[in-house]
Amino acid sequence: MDTNKELELAKDFVNNTNRSIFLTGKAGTGKTTFLHNLKKDSLKRLVVVAPTGVAAINAKGVTIHSFFQLPFGPILPDAELGNSGGFNKKFSRTKIDIIKSMDLLIIDEISMVRADVLDAIDKTLRRYRTRDKVFGGVQVLMIGDLQQLSPVIRENEWQLLKPYYQTGFFFSSRAYQEANTITIELRHIYRQENPKFIEILNEIRNNTLSVAAAEELNKRYIKDFSPDPKEGYIELTTHNNRAERANSAELEAISSKEKRYRAKIEGKFPEFSYPNSEEVRLKVGAQVMFIKNDSSPEKRYFNGKIGKVILLDKDEVVVGCPDDDFNIVTTPEVWENITYTVHPETKAITEDKIGSFTQMPLRLAWAITIHKSQGLTFEKAIIDAQGAFAHGQTYVALSRCKSLEGLVLKSKIDSNQIINDAHVTSFNKTAEAQQPNETILHSARATFQLEGIHEIFDFYKFLFPINRLLDVFYKNRGSITGRIEEPLTAVKDVIPMLLKVSNGFNTQLRQISDNDVLPEHNETIQERFAKALIYFRTEIEQKVVAPINALSFTTDNKAIEKEIEKQLETLDELLTIKRSYFNGFENGFSTQEFLELRAKSVFLKKNAPKKAKSTIVDGTVNIELFELLRELRNEIAAENDLVHYQIFTQKALYEICEVLPINKKQLLEINGFGKVRVDKYGSQILEVIRAYCDENNIETEDTIEFEEDPKPKNKIKKGDSHLTTLELFQAGKTIFEIAQERELTTGTIFGHLSKFVSSGEVKVTDLISEAHFNELTQLIPKHKFENLTDLKRQLDDKYSYNDIRLVLNSITK
Numbered sequence: 001m002d003t004n005k006e007l008e009l010a011k012d013f014v015n016n017t018n019r020s021i022f023l024t025g026k027a028g029t030g031k032t033t034f035l036h037n038l039k040k041d042s043l044k045r046l047v048v049v050a051p052t053g054v055a056a057i058n059a060k061g062v063t064i065h066s067f068f069q070l071p072f073g074p075i076l077p078d079a080e081l082g083n084s085g086g087f088n089k090k091f092s093r094t095k096i097d098i099i100k101s102m103d104l105l106i107i108d109e110i111s112m113v114r115a116d117v118l119d120a121i122d123k124t125l126r127r128y129r130t131r132d133k134v135f136g137g138v139q140v141l142m143i144g145d146l147q148q149l150s151p152v153i154r155e156n157e158w159q160l161l162k163p164y165y166q167t168g169f170f171f172s173s174r175a176y177q178e179a180n181t182i183t184i185e186l187r188h189i190y191r192q193e194n195p196k197f198i199e200i201l202n203e204i205r206n207n208t209l210s211v212a213a214a215e216e217l218n219k220r221y222i223k224d225f226s227p228d229p230k231e232g233y234i235e236l237t238t239h240n241n242r243a244e245r246a247n248s249a250e251l252e253a254i255s256s257k258e259k260r261y262r263a264k265i266e267g268k269f270p271e272f273s274y275p276n277s278e279e280v281r282l283k284v285g286a287q288v289m290f291i292k293n294d295s296s297p298e299k300r301y302f303n304g305k306i307g308k309v310i311l312l313d314k315d316e317v318v319v320g321c322p323d324d325d326f327n328i329v330t331t332p333e334v335w336e337n338i339t340y341t342v343h344p345e346t347k348a349i350t351e352d353k354i355g356s357f358t359q360m361p362l363r364l365a366w367a368i369t370i371h372k373s374q375g376l377t378f379e380k381a382i383i384d385a386q387g388a389f390a391h392g393q394t395y396v397a398l399s400r401c402k403s404l405e406g407l408v409l410k411s412k413i414d415s416n417q418i419i420n421d422a423h424v425t426s427f428n429k430t431a432e433a434q435q436p437n438e439t440i441l442h443s444a445r446a447t448f449q450l451e452g453i454h455e456i457f458d459f460y461k462f463l464f465p466i467n468r469l470l471d472v473f474y475k476n477r478g479s480i481t482g483r484i485e486e487p488l489t490a491v492k493d494v495i496p497m498l499l500k501v502s503n504g505f506n507t508q509l510r511q512i513s514d515n516d517v518l519p520e521h522n523e524t525i526q527e528r529f530a531k532a533l534i535y536f537r538t539e540i541e542q543k544v545v546a547p548i549n550a551l552s553f554t555t556d557n558k559a560i561e562k563e564i565e566k567q568l569e570t571l572d573e574l575l576t577i578k579r580s581y582f583n584g585f586e587n588g589f590s591t592q593e594f595l596e597l598r599a600k601s602v603f604l605k606k607n608a609p610k611k612a613k614s615t616i617v618d619g620t621v622n623i624e625l626f627e628l629l630r631e632l633r634n635e636i637a638a639e640n641d642l643v644h645y646q647i648f649t650q651k652a653l654y655e656i657c658e659v660l661p662i663n664k665k666q667l668l669e670i671n672g673f674g675k676v677r678v679d680k681y682g683s684q685i686l687e688v689i690r691a692y693c694d695e696n697n698i699e700t701e702d703t704i705e706f707e708e709d710p711k712p713k714n715k716i717k718k719g720d721s722h723l724t725t726l727e728l729f730q731a732g733k734t735i736f737e738i739a740q741e742r743e744l745t746t747g748t749i750f751g752h753l754s755k756f757v758s759s760g761e762v763k764v765t766d767l768i769s770e771a772h773f774n775e776l777t778q779l780i781p782k783h784k785f786e787n788l789t790d791l792k793r794q795l796d797d798k799y800s801y802n803d804i805r806l807v808l809n810s811i812t813k
Helices: 005-016 033-039 053-058 063-070 093-101 115-128 154-163 175-180 195-205 213-219 239-251 391-400 422-433 439-458 460-473 484-514 524-548 557-584 591-607 623-639 650-659 664-668 675-695 721-730 735-742 746-754 770-782 790-795 801-812
Strands: 021-025 046-050 104-107 137-144 180-184 234-237 260-263 264-269 279-283 289-290 305-314 319-322 328-330 332-340 348-360 361-363 365-371 379-381 407-409 480-483 552-555
Touching: 005 021, 005 033, 005 439, 021 033, 021 264, 021 422, 033 137, 033 289, 046 063, 063 115, 093 115, 093 591, 104 115, 115 175, 137 552, 154 650, 180 422, 195 213, 195 391, 234 239, 279 305, 279 332, 279 361, 289 319, 439 484, 439 591, 460 484, 460 557, 480 484, 480 650, 484 524, 524 557, 552 557, 557 591, 557 675, 623 650, 623 675, 623 801, 675 746, 721 735, 721 746, 735 746, 746 801, 770 801, 790 801
Parallel strands: 021 137, 021 180, 046 104, 104 137, 234 365, 234 379, 379 407
Antiparallel strands: 260 279, 264 348, 289 305, 289 361, 305 319, 319 328, 332 348, 480 552
16 A cells, blocks of 8 residues: 555654544545554554454454443443443453553544443543543554444433433543544545545535535436346445345345355354354355455455355355456455463563454355445445435445446435434544644654653652551551661652652753754753663662661551552562663663563563562561461461461560570460460470570570479480480371370471481481472572571462471581
8 A cells, every 4th residue: 555644644643652543534545454554563562442343353453342341331431430230340460461561552443432432441541550641641543434334322322421422422522532632534545546436425425415416426326227247236225134135035046056154163252243144155156245355365355355156165165256367266264353462471462362253255245234334345336325324324335336337326315315413524624624744743752752751750659659558557556566667758758859850850851852853862861861860770779779678567467467568569569660761771762662661561560579578577586486486376377267366466476586485484474475375375386486495505494384283394305305206207107196296386396307307317308298399409599598587588488487498408418
């Protein structure tokens, strides 16, 4: 297709600005071709949607309702989407990632999209992206012709919507009116070449059919016209039942044997999206139309080409077309139903086939509805517009024809058959007068680049998680232990300062921006940009990252812990994005680099290492004992179907690690330990403490008090307990059985036996599964850690503290 200035302008606006665009044009001006070329060539991450299943399949996209998971009924603009019947508000992680990372949303056949649907798209995009920007900050390209088919709105639906919208068309939506959308009209018509025919079509399109044009058009009215079957005329009619009756009657009139072709449907392909009948009935001599472009390199046929069946075979149909030198051997074509996913390595938005529809790309073509003819081109057509009932039907029907000579009217055309909406006419006139030019394009490109630079240095999104964390802390300070207020306050104080500097920098760039030179080519701006990268990188590392890394906390309240972790994770994600920006522009700012980094940022933050849960606060002593007791607490809680803090609280855990009680009397002095709790769990807790003290040569009192009425017992010599455990293990008892017999914890028994691994008296795989042993042997050397607890926090929870210590000892001995 030859290029033209409107197409080039549209391409430039799409690729180099963030302006939303309504791309329109008369029938045959190349809108669909532009869409397919854009999908192949655009630098932006894009998604294509369409209002109907067939339109989506033709555009190689997905339906609006399936992608945005919208209900099919009216969607009131002031209501929450979740309150609308049929709305599925549970978006998959992949869907959310696609929405967050896409730069461009293309809506094909926009003339058929209702105003409330476009507003619902806007709401969904804001929900997952930027709430205060129309369409969530996504650029939207709307393709269609308002003089063609309009949205289908039932009367009862319109009664609900009309208090909110002037019309049902997309341009009446709140989102469209807020979006400052530009309209680009494609003017060069590729389908028709006859100036006289083009002029007639324009008058019908604009509802200004002159007497002279009507007389010229009605010369094509031929009463009782009976086409020669060899000429390949197709009749366009207003109603589906008329087309079906005509096709069935013509097929029945043929005496040859009928053959049926069943579609092969694989995967997910809903019936409403079928591009052809599930069963195609054909006979030799039947007039057929190709409904798909030839996928072979020969390109023998196109969507809308008319021919006649010459031969029917099991897997092929031979079709002869007027003026063709060779017959076309037609085999089944495949239509794919796609969904959008994210490539795991490149992070590109990719189209994945989830289903397919394989069928002969043919349908009976003595007649077809005007609705189904949209987007098609015919050499010869009979137009039955007498029953026209909707806006644009007559224009769509007439504009399918390549020439006036190939057109036959079944009835004369007058103003009654030309139904136009006054709102559409008014909108088109306004839009046509506002067609953008190169100056507006240059300004839009500069604005897009400056907004991109501002986004790189904007810290506004940091305010909510910081304020939320402080709010949770101040409201629950009695339930939270650790160092949290000081680092958060430090960050809270620095973010407004960074915002002030960022806004000042943005204002400065706008002032020095040159009207003739784009920011990415402006040397002064590039110099300031490079200095800003250094400044903001240093500031966040020293004044944001450092305080957050110093933050530590612990709480027994799971809801509080979950909320704090959630907000800390948000901060980590935001910092990851900023770091990717600050480290990514090695050669200065460029639009392409910005788009790539912005798209990747969604996946950088998702894959960024999460901040380790702050189960230990700074200053904790005997941290290995802390972990052992915490595991014991969780184990006892699970066995007794209790919440962990019902065994003992976090504060009690810290106190135990400081005091190191070794008898029940000392344990009773720990805050939160009463007689009942000590009687229930004291023995197990004390065993862990004694084993820890023994292992680490920590001196303790010699007297061990087990009963309320104390009876002195001989002190167990160091090592005797370990040997007793070894003897029982060698006798064939399991760790669990030994723990029960000796009234000790399984962790203590595990610790005893691990002492004999180095001597060979116990095998490593007696204490840990071979799979876990092999995994840990590979994993541990890859981590940097200060102590055992630090290592434990970096590994998967499936590995116990004892597992890690056992493998660590085996690979470092």
